[in-house]
Amino acid sequence: MGIPYEVIAALSIKEGDEVDFFKYSDMYFLFAKKSDIVKAITSLKVGDGTQARNYAKPPAEGAEITLDSAELSLLKKLDTVKYKDRTESNILGMLSDAEKRTLQSLISKKAVSLFKKDDVARYSITKSVYDKFLFGKRETGTAVKKVNADDKPAVKAPEKKWVSKLKEQNMYADLLEAKGYIVLSNEAEAAGLSSALEESIRMGLVVGTRAFNKKFYVALKGFVTQNAPMLLRIIEKKGVDIATIAKTASMEEDAARTILYLLAESGDVTEVRRDIFKAA
Structure with a gap:
C-alpha cells in the first residue's frame, strides 16, 4: 500500500528524502522525515530559554510540597x-x-x-514536582513468575517488532537516567528516546546535539552543568585531546565528549581538531 499523497505533501517529502516509521505510544505510530527527527533532537540546546518550557511556575522558594x-x-x-x-x-x-x-x-x-x-x-x-516525584522513577523491573519443577517451558511467540522497539526506547531512557548521558547512532534511536522522554525534554531537563560524526549526544541538563566547569578548566589554556580530558576528569570519554559537544553548541568550546578541544 502506498503512502497517501496528502501525507507526502504535508511532510514536504521529496525524492531522495529518508523517512522512518516507529511506534510513538500504545495508540499512535509516527511517520516522519529523518531530517525532521534530527531537528527535533538538535533543537535542545544548553541554556536555550526559547524551547518549549510552558510548565507551571514552581512554588515559592523553600515551600515543600507533599502529596498523598x-x-x-x-x-x-x-x-x-x-x-x-x-x-x-x-x-x-x-x-x-x-x-x-x-x-x-x-x-x-x-x-x-x-x-x-x-x-x-x-x-x-510543575517542574520541581516532576523532578521530585516522577523524573527517574520509572518502574523498570518485571515480576518474575515462580515456576514449578513439573511445569514445561512455554514456547515463546516471536516478539512483535514494535514491542521490541518500545523496550529499546525505554532501555535508552533508563541508561540516560542512570549515567547522565547517552550516545545514539542514528535518527531512529534519537526519535525513540525523544518519545520516551517527551516530558523531560519539554521541561528542558534533557539536552542534545548532533556531532560531525553523525552521532547524537544527549545528556541530562544537571549532568552538563555539574561537570562543565571542571572540563572548561582542563582545556582553558590549550587544546587537549579527549583521552587526557577524560582521564583528568575521571570520566568516560563519551561522557566528556557529550558535554564538550554541547558546550561547543553554545560557543563555549571549540573542537580544534578531531577529539581535541579548547575553551573558546
Whole structure:
C-alpha cells in the first residue's frame, strides 16, 4: 500500500528524502522525515530559554510540597498522557469525580497548572514536582513468575517488532537516567528516546546535539552543568585531546565528549581538531 499523497505533501517529502516509521505510544505510530527527527533532537540546546518550557511556575522558594497516595497516583496518570493530548476536555473526560477532586487539590498545591496557549488549555506538571516525584522513577523491573519443577517451558511467540522497539526506547531512557548521558547512532534511536522522554525534554531537563560524526549526544541538563566547569578548566589554556580530558576528569570519554559537544553548541568550546578541544 502506498503512502497517501496528502501525507507526502504535508511532510514536504521529496525524492531522495529518508523517512522512518516507529511506534510513538500504545495508540499512535509516527511517520516522519529523518531530517525532521534530527531537528527535533538538535533543537535542545544548553541554556536555550526559547524551547518549549510552558510548565507551571514552581512554588515559592523553600515551600515543600507533599502529596498523598491519591495525588501521586493521579500525577503518574497525567504523566502517561502525552502533553499535546493533555487538554482540559480530554483529561476531565477520563477522570472519575474523585479524581477530579484530587486534580483540584494538585492545582491548589501548585503541583499542576492549566496552561493556555493558542486557545487550547492543557494540564502541565510543575517542574520541581516532576523532578521530585516522577523524573527517574520509572518502574523498570518485571515480576518474575515462580515456576514449578513439573511445569514445561512455554514456547515463546516471536516478539512483535514494535514491542521490541518500545523496550529499546525505554532501555535508552533508563541508561540516560542512570549515567547522565547517552550516545545514539542514528535518527531512529534519537526519535525513540525523544518519545520516551517527551516530558523531560519539554521541561528542558534533557539536552542534545548532533556531532560531525553523525552521532547524537544527549545528556541530562544537571549532568552538563555539574561537570562543565571542571572540563572548561582542563582545556582553558590549550587544546587537549579527549583521552587526557577524560582521564583528568575521571570520566568516560563519551561522557566528556557529550558535554564538550554541547558546550561547543553554545560557543563555549571549540573542537580544534578531531577529539581535541579548547575553551573558546
